[in-house]
Amino acid sequence: MMMDSALPTQTAANTPASKSANKPLWQALKTAFKQDSKHPPLVQADDPDIARRAYTLQKKGVVVVPDFISAATCAQWQANIESLMAEHNVRARKNDDVAGVDAIELGEGARLTIRHSNDGKDAYDTGMVDCFHADKALPQLAEFTQHTTVEAIIAAASGQSVERLNSNFYFNDSVTNPRGAHMDTYGPPSYKAFVYLTDVDTLDCGPYTYYPGTHGATPWRYISMMWNTLRGFPLTDARLHLGHKAKPLLAKKGTLIISNQRGFHKGWPQAPGAERLLLVNNYKSVG
Ligand SMILES: O=C(O)CCC(=O)C(=O)O
Numbered sequence: 001m002m003m004d005s006a007l008p009t010q011t012a013a014n015t016p017a018s019k020s021a022n023k024p025l026w027q028a029l030k031t032a033f034k035q036d037s038k039h040p041p042l043v044q045a046d047d048p049d050i051a052r053r054a055y056t057l058q059k060k061g062v063v064v065v066p067d068f069i070s071a072a073t074c075a076q077w078q079a080n081i082e083s084l085m086a087e088h089n090v091r092a093r094k095n096d097d098v099a100g101v102d103a104i105e106l107g108e109g110a111r112l113t114i115r116h117s118n119d120g121k122d123a124y125d126t127g128m129v130d131c132f133h134a135d136k137a138l139p140q141l142a143e144f145t146q147h148t149t150v151e152a153i154i155a156a157a158s159g160q161s162v163e164r165l166n167s168n169f170y171f172n173d174s175v176t177n178p179r180g181a182h183m184d185t186y187g188p189p190s191y192k193a194f195v196y197l198t199d200v201d202t203l204d205c206g207p208y209t210y211y212p213g214t215h216g217a218t219p220w221r222y223i224s225m226m227w228n229t230l231r232g233f234p235l236t237d238a239r240l241h242l243g244h245k246a247k248p249l250l251a252k253k254g255t256l257i258i259s260n261q262r263g264f265h266k267g268w269p270q271a272p273g274a275e276r277l278l279l280v281n282n283y284k285s286v287g
Helices: 015-020 025-036 048-060 071-087 139-145 148-158 219-231
Strands: 002-004 062-065 101-107 110-115 129-132 162-173 190-196 208-210 256-260 265-267 275-285
Touching (some): 071 275, 139 162, 148 162, 148 190, 148 256, 148 275, 208 256
Antiparallel strands (some): 002 101, 129 162, 162 275, 190 256, 190 275, 208 265
16 A cells, blocks of 8 residues: 555646646736636537537536436446455545555556545545546546547637546545635636536535636636635635535436536535545647
C-alpha cells in the first residue's frame, strides 16, 4: 500500500483547479478577464440534436442527455469496476484510519486513489474513490471514453476541437463531506462528460450539481477570487455565489452530463450508506 499525503490535490475533481489556484491574484484576474471578453462562437453542427445540445451547453454551461448508455451496458461496466475494486480490496481500504490519499498503481498510468482526507484547510471527499485513466485498466469502457458524439457537442459549443485528457471513474460511498462549489478553471474552458452508472435519482445519492450560467462572464468570479485570496482559500473555490441556484442533476443510470468546468459545480453530500458510480471524461479545447 502506498500512502502519499503529498497527493491530496490529485483527484480529477480538482487537478485543473489546483494548477492555477495558487497564481498571484492579479495574474489570475487578468486570465479570467481575457476569457470573459471573448464572444461565444456561433454553434455550428449539421446534426440538429448535436446543435440543440451544444446550444444548451454554451448558454447554460451544462447539458443533460438521458439514455445515452443502455442500462445493460451500465450494469456490465459497474460489474467490471466492482471486480477491479475487489481485486484491490478497495472497499475495506476505504475505512483505513489514515490521512491523505491511498494510491494503487494499476499499470499503464491507471491509478486507483482513495481519499481519506484533504491535508489543506478543509477536509473533504472522505471515502471517495477516484480511478485515473480507468479506460487503461478497463478497455471495455471505450464505448463511452471514445464516444464521438460527446466531442462533437463540445466542439460545436466551443467552436474549437477538443482533446480528451483522461477518463476516470468516481465511486462515492457515504461521501457526506464533498468538496464545496468550485470551478476547475477561470481561464479558457475545459469540459467534463459524466455518465451515471447507477441511478442518481435522489439527493441522498449525491448528484453532480451545477450552477447554470456561472461559466460565463459574471462579477461573482472576480469577487470570489478576491475573497479567497483574503481568506487563504484556493482561487478556484466558489464560496460566494449569491443569486446563483445550485441545480442537483438527478437522473437515471445511463444519463450523460456535459459541463463547462469554468462554471461553479460540486457533488451534493451523500446520505450515509448511499453509493454512486460514474464515469468522467476530461477534455480541453485545442483551438
Ligand atoms: O463528484 C461530483 O459530483 C463533483 C465532481 C467535480 O467536482 C469534478 O469532477 O470537478
